[in-house]
Amino acid sequence: MAKIKKKIKSIRINADKCNGCRSCEIICSSFHATPRHSSINPARSRIQVILDPTTDIWLPVFAGEYTPAECMGRGKYVIDGKEYDDCTFCRASCPARDRFKEPDSGLPLKCDMCEDNDPGQPPLCVQWCYNEVLIYEEREEEVEEEAKLDEIDLGLESLVNKHGLEKLVDAVVRMTQKD
Amino acid sequence: MRYAETGYNLEIDLATGNIEKVETDPKLTELHLGGLGYNVKLFWDRVPPETKAFDPENLLIFSSGLLCGTPAFSFNRTCVTTISPQTELLAYPMMGGFWAAELKYAGYDRVIFRNKSPKLVYIWIHNDKVEIRDASHLKGKGTVEIRDIIKKELNEPKAAIAAIGLAGENRVFTASIEQGRSSASRLGGGAVMGDKNIKAIVVRGTKDIYLARGTEFIEHVNKVGEYIKFRNENPLKGVMTILSGIGSPQEMKHTDEKWHTENFSWGNARTRRRDFWTDEINKSWSSTQREAIKRFISCFNCPQQCGALISYKDVPRFKQKCFTKLTYSMAAYVDNLEFNFRIAQRATEYGVDGFSTPQILAFGVELYEAGILTDKDFEGCPPDKEGRFNWLLDRVVRREGIGDILADGTYWAARKIGNGAEAFDHNTIKKHEQLPLKLGMMDPLYFLMYSTNEKISITQIEGNWPQAPFPTIEMREEFVKDWPQLPDEHFKQYLLDWEPRGENSNPYYPTPDMCSEIVDWMEEIHNIDDALGLCCGMGSFCLKPPYHTHNYHLLVSSATGLDIDRAGLKKIVNRSRNLHRAYNVLKGMRRADEKPPQDHWKRRFPELEEKLLDTYYKYKGWNMEGIPTKEKLLELDLGYVAEDLERRGILQDGQN
Numbered sequence: 001m002a003k004i005k006k007k008i009k010s011i012r013i014n015a016d017k018c019n020g021c022r023s024c025e026i027i028c029s030s031f032h033a034t035p036r037h038s039s040i041n042p043a044r045s046r047i048q049v050i051l052d053p054t055t056d057i058w059l060p061v062f063a064g065e066y067t068p069a070e071c072m073g074r075g076k077y078v079i080d081g082k083e084y085d086d087c088t089f090c091r092a093s094c095p096a097r098d099r100f101k102e103p104d105s106g107l108p109l110k111c112d113m114c115e116d117n118d119p120g121q122p123p124l125c126v127q128w129c130y131n132e133v134l135i136y137e138e139r140e141e142e143v144e145e146e147a148k149l150d151e152i153d154l155g156l157e158s159l160v161n162k163h164g165l166e167k168l169v170d171a172v173v174r175m176t177q178k179d
Numbered sequence: 180m181r182y183a184e185t186g187y188n189l190e191i192d193l194a195t196g197n198i199e200k201v202e203t204d205p206k207l208t209e210l211h212l213g214g215l216g217y218n219v220k221l222f223w224d225r226v227p228p229e230t231k232a233f234d235p236e237n238l239l240i241f242s243s244g245l246l247c248g249t250p251a252f253s254f255n256r257t258c259v260t261t262i263s264p265q266t267e268l269l270a271y272p273m274m275g276g277f278w279a280a281e282l283k284y285a286g287y288d289r290v291i292f293r294n295k296s297p298k299l300v301y302i303w304i305h306n307d308k309v310e311i312r313d314a315s316h317l318k319g320k321g322t323v324e325i326r327d328i329i330k331k332e333l334n335e336p337k338a339a340i341a342a343i344g345l346a347g348e349n350r351v352f353t354a355s356i357e358q359g360r361s362s363a364s365r366l367g368g369g370a371v372m373g374d375k376n377i378k379a380i381v382v383r384g385t386k387d388i389y390l391a392r393g394t395e396f397i398e399h400v401n402k403v404g405e406y407i408k409f410r411n412e413n414p415l416k417g418v419m420t421i422l423s424g425i426g427s428p429q430e431m432k433h434t435d436e437k438w439h440t441e442n443f444s445w446g447n448a449r450t451r452r453r454d455f456w457t458d459e460i461n462k463s464w465s466s467t468q469r470e471a472i473k474r475f476i477s478c479f480n481c482p483q484q485c486g487a488l489i490s491y492k493d494v495p496r497f498k499q500k501c502f503t504k505l506t507y508s509m510a511a512y513v514d515n516l517e518f519n520f521r522i523a524q525r526a527t528e529y530g531v532d533g534f535s536t537p538q539i540l541a542f543g544v545e546l547y548e549a550g551i552l553t554d555k556d557f558e559g560c561p562p563d564k565e566g567r568f569n570w571l572l573d574r575v576v577r578r579e580g581i582g583d584i585l586a587d588g589t590y591w592a593a594r595k596i597g598n599g600a601e602a603f604d605h606n607t608i609k610k611h612e613q614l615p616l617k618l619g620m621m622d623p624l625y626f627l628m629y630s631t632n633e634k635i636s637i638t639q640i641e642g643n644w645p646q647a648p649f650p651t652i653e654m655r656e657e658f659v660k661d662w663p664q665l666p667d668e669h670f671k672q673y674l675l676d677w678e679p680r681g682e683n684s685n686p687y688y689p690t691p692d693m694c695s696e697i698v699d700w701m702e703e704i705h706n707i708d709d710a711l712g713l714c715c716g717m718g719s720f721c722l723k724p725p726y727h728t729h730n731y732h733l734l735v736s737s738a739t740g741l742d743i744d745r746a747g748l749k750k751i752v753n754r755s756r757n758l759h760r761a762y763n764v765l766k767g768m769r770r771a772d773e774k775p776p777q778d779h780w781k782r783r784f785p786e787l788e789e790k791l792l793d794t795y796y797k798y799k800g801w802n803m804e805g806i807p808t809k810e811k812l813l814e815l816d817l818g819y820v821a822e823d824l825e826r827r828g829i830l831q832d833g834q835n
Contacts, residue, residue, distance in 0.1 A: 019484050021477035022277075023252070030250050030393070037393030040250060041284060043385035051336060053359065054327070054496050056473055056488055103385040130408065130482035 004145045009113045011062065011126060012135040018058040022049050024125035024134060031114060031124045043103045046111040047125050055082050060125075060133060063100035064091030066108035068161070071096075181205065182391040183245055183738040184213060189287045189309060191302065193375055194235065194294035198309050203288065209741060209751075210816070213245035213288055215271050215709035216755030218260035221291065222269055223758055223820070228765035232264035232367065233350065233374045239292040241282070241341065241380060244712015248283035248388045249738055251400045252407065252725075253717040255279055255479035257341070257358075258709060263366040265352040265588050266610045266635055268763045270366035275478035275714050276358040278339040284384025296376035299348070303333065304382040314378040319345055321528025322357035323497050329381055338383040344530030346576040347373035351586040353532040353539065353612075360478060360486055360498050364532035365636045366611060391740030399733045406725040407482055407717075415722055417654045418645065425724055426483030427716040430504045431472060434465035439502065445509045447541035447589075448606035448615035460514070467491075467516040468504070478714065485716060491520045499523060503533030509615070510537030511544075511568040518565050522572065529576040535588060535612040540571045542589045542603055543581065551600050556581040588612060606776050609635050609768070613776065621686040621780040626788060627698045627795050630773040631805070632705075633759045640705045642720035643727075644697050648677040648684065664727035666700050673697065686784050691794035699798060700728070706752040707731050754815040757800075757807045761820045764829060770796075770805045806830060 025042035032046070033039040042048075046063040071094075075086045093100035093108035100109045114123040121127070122136035149157065159168050190199045211217045218240045230236045239261045246254040257279040263270035282290070285306050301314040317325050322344040329340055340359065347354035347369035354369030355362045363369075390396050407425065414423035419438050421428050437456035444451055471491035475484035476498065486500040499520075507526070508519040526533060544567060546552040558580075560570045574582025584592045589612060593604035606613050608629055628639040643664060649655045652675070659671040673693050678684050689697060704719040704727065711731070718726040726734075732748045735741065743751070773792065777783070796803060800811030809830055812821040824830040 019475055019477040021479060021481050023250075023480045023482065026250050026480050030390075030397070033387075033393070035393065037250075037390060037397045039387040039389045039393075040248065041385065041387040043284070044387075053476070053488065053498070054323070056490075058474075058476075128404075130404070130411075131484070 002145045003142045005140050006143045008139050008141050010137050010139070011113075011123065012137055013060055014133050014135065015059045017131050018049065018060060018133045019131060020049055020051055020053065020058040023128045023130075024060055025049060027124045027128040031117070041103070044109065046100065046109045048099055050088050057082055057084070057088075059084075059088065061089065062091055062111040063093060063109045065093075065110065067092040067094050070094050180389055182389050182740050183249060183735075184208060184288050185283055185286050185386075185388065187287050189290045189304065191290060191292050191309075191311070192294055193292055193296040193300075193311075193377070196311055198311070200287070200307070200309075208245070208739070211755050211758075212710040212735070212751055213247075214242055214256070214258040214712050215260065215706065215759075216752060217710070218242050218258060218271065218289070219269065219755050219759045219762065222260065222262075223762050226262070228762065230262060232262045232267065232371055235294040237262045237371060239368070239371050239375055239377075240289055241278075241292075242289035243279035243283050243287075244710060246734060246738055247279040247712035249390065250397060250480070251734055251738070252403060253478070253481040253483070253714045254712045255481060256709070256712045256714055257282075257363065258712070259356060259363045259368040261368055261371045262766075263368075263611075264350070264370050265367050265591070268609065268635070268766055268768055269633070269759060270368065270635070271633075271709065272356070272363035272365045272368040272636075273709065274341075274356065274358050274361040274363040275481075276339065276360040277479045278341050278358055278380075278382060279712055280479045281337070281339040281382045281384050283388050284386055285382050286384060286386045290380065292375055292377065295374065299376050299378050301329070301342075301379040301381060302377060304380070304384075305333075305335070305338075306384055306386060317378045318348065320378075321345075322530045323359065323495070323528055325379060326359055329379060333381065333383075335381075335383045338381050340379055340381045342379035342530070343369045343372050343377070344528055344576070346370075346529045346531045346586075348378070349576060349578045349586070350374050351531065351576055351578065352588045352591070353535040353586075355530045355532050357527060357530050360476065361500065362527075362530075364534070369530050390738050392737040396734065396737040399730065399737060403725045403730065404482075410723065410725065411482075415658075417649055417658065418722065422646065422722060425717060425721050426481075427485035427501055427714070427720075429485060430501050431468075431475060431485065431487035431499065434468050435461070436464060436505060437461075439505055440509065442616070443505075443509065444615040444617050445512055447510070447538055447545045447603065448613075448617060449541075449545070450512075451617065455514075464516045467520070471516075471520050481714065481717070483716065489520060489524070491517075491524075494521055494524045495528075497524045497527045499527075506533050506537040507568065510541040511564050513564050513568075518568075522565075522569060525569070526572060529572070531572075531576060534614070536572070536575070537568075538606060538612045538615060539575065539585050539589055539592070540568050542592070543571050543585050544568075545603055546596065546600055549599075549603070551596060551598050551603075552581060605778055608775060609772050611635050613779075617778055617780075619781050621782055621784055621788070623686050623689060623691065623694045623787070623791055624697060626686075626775060626791055627694055628701070629775040629779070630792065631698075631795060632702060633756070633763060634705070640698070640702045640719070642715065643701055643704065643722065643724070645674070645722065648674075648679050650679055662723065663729065664723055666728045670697070670700075686782075686787055691787075691791045692798075694791060695795045695798035698795065702756065703749060703752055704728060704731075706756050707748065710752060710755065711735065750815065754817060757811060757815055758817060758820060760801070760805070761807055761812070761817070761824060764806050764824070765827070768805075770803065773805060802830075 024047045025045035028045040030040045050059040077084045126134045126136040188201045211220045242258045260271045299314045303310045322342045350370040352367045355364035356369045410425045440455045473488040473490035476486045507522045575586045589604045590607045590610040593600040632640045708715045708718045736743045809821040
């Protein structure tokens with residue numbers, strides 16, 4: 001498959017500078033409200049500050065991919081005398097926890113780098129982090145060109161993943177026979 | 180749909196355990212906004228003025244401000260409102276932190292407690308689920324200590340916890356309500372919470388708050404944000420470092436304490452040590468401070484970092500901000516900062532006000548040294564300064580022996596002890612301990628602020644006007660050049676003409692008329708902050724702040740959808756402010772109570788002071804007793820208040 005250049009957007013997190021104000025959560029939820037900025041709810045934010053103030057843990061984490069299953073083990077990290085479990089750094093919207101899920105529906109949330117914003121603007125959380133904990137970076141990488149699935153393919157693929165191809169085919173046949 | 184506010188109160192009857200979510204009347208928001216303004220109205224309507232602090236009828240209200248939880252920076256204050264056991268007036272200790280925002284996200288603007296719980300409980304508010312939970316396992320526990328216990332119990336790392344310690348449980352009049360990051364400390368809110376048998380109020384919310392015109396609101400906030408950045412990059416020139424920035428005084432960042440240690444009094448507001456800050460002290464105090472501070476921290480949605488996580492040697496970790504860094508060392512005449520970090524940690528766990536409490540302990544020590552308190556009262560007390568303070572603190576929070584008397588604060592303790600002790604109560608206004616300041620020349624602005632504001636607390640209502648005149652005309656011109664926060668251009672001339680010495684200096688300049696205008700303006704913006712839930716460090720309590728009289732109403736109207744302009748906003752807070760005054764008048768407050776301590780300044784001017792009060796009362800629309808006139812009350816749609824005052828014979832028809 002052909003190699004193409006892809007723009008990778010990322011946010012560098014300098015957790016040592018974080019003082020836990022949660023402005024990033026607030027503006028994220030506000031920006032992603034419909035209409036834009038019509039409501040605020042940090043629980044809907046695609047960035048969450050993981051905190052345990054007495055042990056000096058303030059760690060912003062972005063929502064990554066949805067995963068249908070939780071992972072097996074639960075490791076521990078000890079960094080600079082502070083203990084974190086595996087889940088702390090994990091960006092997945094996962095059945096094991098409430099993080100990165102819409103509070104009402106439980107649907108997964110994922111950071112989209114505020115791609116609907118005006119061109120050239122860094123994500124809102126970066127703009128609102130006055131203490132420069134969150135730094136926006138862009139870089140180019142060469143990647144394999146992927147065949148892009150269209151919406152129907154994507155939907156069917158997730159149904160196949162969940163129920164198996166056979167059941168899906170049966171269902172489609174049943175639906176066509178109804179008419 | 181309600182905008183900016185949730186439109187619901189949480190009403191909890193602690194005696195019966197009844198919990199109700201009550202929809203509020205939007206008209207009340209239009210009349211009083213939220214926070215302090217709204218709470219005052221609730222007290223007027225629901226709590227008879229005869230009610231004492233520890234009567235079951237006294238309400239304890241924990242309120243967010245109208246703009247708390249919105250994206251506007253630094254709106255994070257919780258306004259606790261209750262009748263103070265110390266002043267016996269309507270008090271409103273406040274705190275920053277995260278509690279107010281979590282309450283809004285849980286779906287409530289305020290929690291109103293009435294009556295008393297038969298046993299120690301804590302309240303768990305999680306969106307629509309509200310529980311009164313047994314807290315017997317938390318009895319006697321420290322305010323920091325219980326945070327881990329509760330968080331483990333509930334498995335909610337983002338829950339905000341407001342808790343009392345042993346002092347609150349024992350109804351110590353200076354008991355605070357601690358939130359880990361900040362505290363509502365003044366005037367005994369923690370004592371009322373303890374009296375009602377509430378150990379902690381824990382809240383976590385995951386609901387939406389709505390904005391009426393969100394995009395417009397964000398545009399206003401962005402402008403404020405730009406100014407915050409500008410002020411952070413450009414500290415003011417010509418003023419002390421501590422006054423040059425924005426936010427709460429940056430006591431955790433600045434290490435130079437020459438000004439505090441030499442201008443504020445040590446002991447029981449007794450001695451100024453003008454040569455204290457030597458190079459050696461500077462070196463040792465700065466190094467202790469740097470060693471103790473683990474990280475600077477913020478309150479909810481605030482770019483400033485006024486607080487710090489303290490991690491000092493073997494001292495369990497706690498958080499601190501502002502002048503409490505120094506108050507214990509200075510009150511105890513201990514020349515090192517280590518003592519302060521050590522005792523402040525214990526005091527935070529106990530939950531006591533870091534301003535009043537050191538003065539009360541120093542007052543006890545003075546009485547002992549003067550022979551008014553005896554060896555019997557101090558039996559078992561170590562002889563050294565540090566040991567004595569620690570021992571006294573333990574007695575006070577447990578209300579043991581002499582501690583039981585001192586726990587009521589210097590005013591009440593002095594009267595209980597008698598035998599000349601009253602003369603040692605020399606730093607209270609309306610029975611409440613003030614900043615340990617004893618200065619030379621009477622300052623007319625501060626005279627009015629100290630005397631007349633309902634806050635009755637350290638900062639009173641100062642902030643936007645410089646504390647002292649600039650020495651040269653060039654500096655004054657430089658200062659007024661860029662001063663968009665002023666309500667009107669003509670104020671600039673007052674500052675330009677204000678000189679350190681000569682005719683245009685304290686006490687006769689600014690004149691009583693000018694003082695009235697300046698103080699009224701500062702009071703207005705403090706009252707706006709307290710209704711909207713803004714940290715006064717970003718509004719009323721600092722020089723050239725990002726929020727001011729020309730942008731508050733833009734935020735309020737775009738957030739709420741209410742049609743409020745600058746004059747409208749002024750009228751609303753004026754209404755609440757006069758209602759507050761009227762309520763305290765019903766509780767007995769009069770002109771005779773409105774005075775700074777006699778020794779606050781060496782040089783006093785009794786005639787001028789009377790004139791200042793006369794002029795200010797008149798400016799405010801109050802009679803010469805400091806009571807709002809019928810005319811003023813009617814102008815503010817407070818006809819029902821005028822009627823009440825008339826019915827009680829406090830206002831006489833036709834005579835004001």
